[in-house]
Amino acid sequence: MSDSGTAHAVEVTINGERYERTVLARQLLVHLLRDTLGLRGTHIGCDTGNCGACTIICDGKLIKSCMMLAVQADGAEIETVEGLAADGELTTLQKAFNEHHGLQCGYCTPGILMSATYLLRHNPNPAEAEIRRAIRGNLCRCTGYVHIVESIRAAAASAAEEAAR
């Protein structure tokens, strides 16, 4: 059993890069990402785990990083929005959002991209109802979701086309 304490050493791998830090037990994972490690693409929009702006993928699972303690992520492999585009080359999903105007203020966008990434990994050809269900945990106050759904659908179609080639 690890020692009980208010501070703990944690080791996390984020977008393929390994970090070792000491965190307070009370620190939320989202604050480790933003404040300690300077990965500010993941955002905070509420106090109750409802808005999804903090969504990331942790050990392959889509989660809200404000609803997990940093210390609970010890040993985890984390993917955030910063890890999507390699060397500034936007992914098929990101390009689809740009082509279909899937973002306005951009604050919900990182969380939405992670939710869409997770969806398309598990369901490469989702119907509209499945897309909407997949982003149920991500609030957007700008787009009314219509172009977001369209962007994800288009990304799925593009990915299918690329795979067929």
Added chain:
Amino acid sequence: MLLESVEYVRPESVDEALRALGAVDGAAVLAGGQSLLNVLKNRVASVEVLVDISRLPELGTIERGADGSLAVGACVTYDELDRSADVRQGHMVLADVAGHIEDQQIRNRGTIGGNCCLGDPTNNLPPLLIALGATMNIQSASGIRQVAAEEFFFAFFSTAVQQGEILRSITIPAIAPGAGVGYQSLAVAADSKAIVRASAYVRANGTIEDSRVVLSVVGPRPIRHTGMEGRLRGAAATAEAVAAASEAIGDDIEPASDAHGSADYRRRMARVVARRAVDEAIARGASR
């Protein structure tokens, strides 16, 4: 949105967890954290030590017995319940309900144990577990004891689990041949907070032989409505008879009034969801 100072420990076995929980009065279980972290962030309650059981393998299994019963570890997540072939084979309603709790992110972390142990009256699984006739297996230093689901829930933060104990698993019996389970919520919005819920187990053969009708969000804890159950017993398994039986729900329940619904509305809606849950249970039973 920030927790008070707290200690954290991650035991490597259930026994270690029990020792940690028993050591300090202010120790609490942390599993998925999808309810508890909100409570702590908003400083509604405080905890001295968080005992993280979310990675204990012995709490994360789903086993289907030869008799069709399910043994579900307390740390099984909603998403795991949704996708489990074992659950879907004989307890589809459990997969359905778990698969519609809030959103994917919460389903990936939230656990069946947490859904039960925080005692939030609006939680999805407690009324279903009561309808299913589940048994809660509580472990302490002296061993494991059983508590029927319908005796497990007291109020917000208060269940049959005492200080120094832990909910280890939940045993769900097979749904008998000719029986079915229904679950109906009136929610604020899709996959959202419930205004009122009902879950029903009905065994029928043209006539209703046995039932459990459970209401929740009608008070501090989910309850079986024995009045409606009484009227159902021996009644025809028809929509009209079920509707008549639902009239038994009345001033005997005292739901709260809040922004989502007045007490009077909740009382009326309890009748509606109970009727619909029983209708659904009859339909599901007939198709098995």
Added chain:
Amino acid sequence: MSGTPVTETTLERVEQSEHLGRWSGKSIPRKEDRRLLQGQGTFTDDGGHIHMGYAQFVRSPYAHARILSVDTARAEALDGVYATLTGAEVKELTAPFFQIAPEPGGKIAEYCLAVDKVRYQGDAVAVVLADSRETARDAAELVEVEYEPLPVVVDSIAAAAPDAPILHDEVGSNVVWHGVYDYGDVEWALQEADHVVKIDRLHFHRFSSTPLECNAAVVNWDPGTGIVEIFSNNQMPMFASLVIGPALGIPSNSLLFRSQDIGGAFGIKIGSYPQITALALLSRKAGRAAKWTEYRTDHMQSAGQGNERTFRNIEVPVMSDGTILGFKVEAFDDAGAYLHYEPLGAVIWSQVVPGCYKLKHIQVDFTETVSNKCPTIPNRGYSRLQHLWMIERVIDIVAHELGFDPVALRKTNYVQPEDYPYRTPNGCVYDSGDLPRALDMALAAIDYPSWRQRQQELGTGSGKRIGIGIGTTLDSGTNNFGQARIINPDLPFSGNGEAAYVKLDLYGEVNVNLGTTPQGQSHETTAAQVVADILGMSPDAVSVSVGFDARHNTYVAFSGTYASQFAVTGLGAAMGAAEKLRAEIIKVAAYALGAEEEEIELNDGSAYVRGDEERAIPFIGIANLVYSNVAALAPEIADSVSLNCRHVYRPPFEIPDTETKTGNLTLTYASQTHACVLELDEDTGAVEILDYAVADDCGRVINPSIVTGQVHGATAHGIGAALWETFEYDEDGQLQQSSFYDYHAVTALDVPHIKTSHLESPSPFTPNGAKGMGEGGGAPLHAICSALQDALGEGAPVVAESHNHWERIYRLLHPESGALRGVEVRSR
């Protein structure tokens, strides 16, 4: 009976730029996206300062109480706490905020922290600065405040009563403004009418657009320069400067606002100036920058909520042929505990006095009060959507009560296409539009006849009902701030304007600065489109500075992003500056190429002689001549060009007549017509949206995809407000929805697919034919209430509330026997 306006406003058609067309009108993908898609946006919490502290406000749990004492000793003793600030200090250090209201309302003494009294749950009484967010949060809990609770008033009409608890002793009443708007002759109309429909009460509820990013600011009062640097997401920085400067007793040019990416604002982020004022004092006291990132709970309680308006004793004169002559109504607006931008809401609605209709005889007796609730702030649709909702309810209820077809009744009374420009009873001018066609388009999109048939086939007894609703609305844009004088004749405000700056940089790069604070409205992209058109180049080569920065010196008093105006004011300014730069480039090119100015064309970053493309000079060459090689340029040209072109777009407004309350109050009027189909569950009142369509007309469209996105967003907000989103206070003034757990912001499962169609009625009054749009006008509220009324059928109570959650719908479906319907008809 009111008189005719003293001054007749004339509006001339404006010459529109001949250059727009290659890029304007196209859905080019956005420049903003690259950084936002990679998580590289810079939102306010992403910014900071070396050695800064983190701020946390201490807020009152009581809705109304005397502050007996504030003790910060325990907080200050906590390790890591830098400083605290209380109301008592603030009272010594600052002047009360400037008030828009005339006396007695104008006597309100509001400071950036509560002094002597708290007046709403969430009213800030102190602020602490500490070395981390956690320490600040912990320290805030250690501030000990002793309160003496006072009686609470949470209803506007009750607040106006003589025995109500008074919020501001210096005012002596809770009524902060009252006026009667009287146009035509409504008494005559009521006598003349074949029918008078009397509606007891209509109530428009409190809600908010709740932007996903809360308020935030990093404020640094630099001791060396005396400059207060503010990096924030405030969306109206110049209004904030006008208010904060005098409060702090510093000149306006000591306040340097800057913003970069903003995560939505919708009017709510106009209201952060009190917190910024407190942070400035805290920064000066602590000798370090103060960073504040608002928590969602604080945001819900204190950032600002939309206007709540109660209409009562509504009388509507109607002729037998369906012509509606006008209406008479009493309106009570609830401003909350303090006046932040209020009581402008008491006049802003009059931009759309008759709504979409040719109503001539209108009387509105308007009272605005304070109450023990969160201060009102101009939430999306500000003050117009409340009034437009009321008018749409009136149209809808008149149709139901008198048996008119709802489509025909609207078309009978609409302003017709041939009527534009249409002067409304109070002198506003509706610029252009085609409402009948828009209605046809929206109804076609849902296949209206088919739904009517299904509704009939459904009949009764299935447990479900179908309701089909229509909502027409206007989105008035580009305000004449002179309307403030109707509220308070002593206010020296009028007109409007926005600034932009377009230049060639040292190597000929094109750069644009704007005076706006975009929060998702795609200013970088649309500004690049119009500038690219005017300079004959690709928008990819036009660089637009991200966000607002006072150091760019590109602002006027009204700068910011709010009130549905960017396409007119912001782009008007960008176009004006680009035209100036174009003229300068041509002048230099003509000299360099030995040609006449009329012969010069611009294309793809080069100036050339028409018909002789070899004779060309690239922009880098133009820049070289003006910047680093200026002796090679003829002196008279060098003296007259700078390649740094600033333009202020100024819409042609005059000062309104405060006696008659008339004038041209807004330049453009976009419209939206919504059609929706609902399915109601008779047993529960729960609703599902089966079909939804919008026909949008915002004049000439610069980027169709962006306009559609704005329509969707406004529609989602309206649907949310209609069915799910509300702020309610109990009788002790406790907010029932202070988190997203209780305030259900709509999700992707709640908002349906929105079918959107467009028509373009260009505005004759703007430089590009565009109209501002974005707020939307709240049409979902109108359409959903209309659909509910339709589902309820004959003899049902009126849908009198703008917010209808399941229980309310259930009660409308199953009214108590003998309950009043809320409407009465008196016929000749």
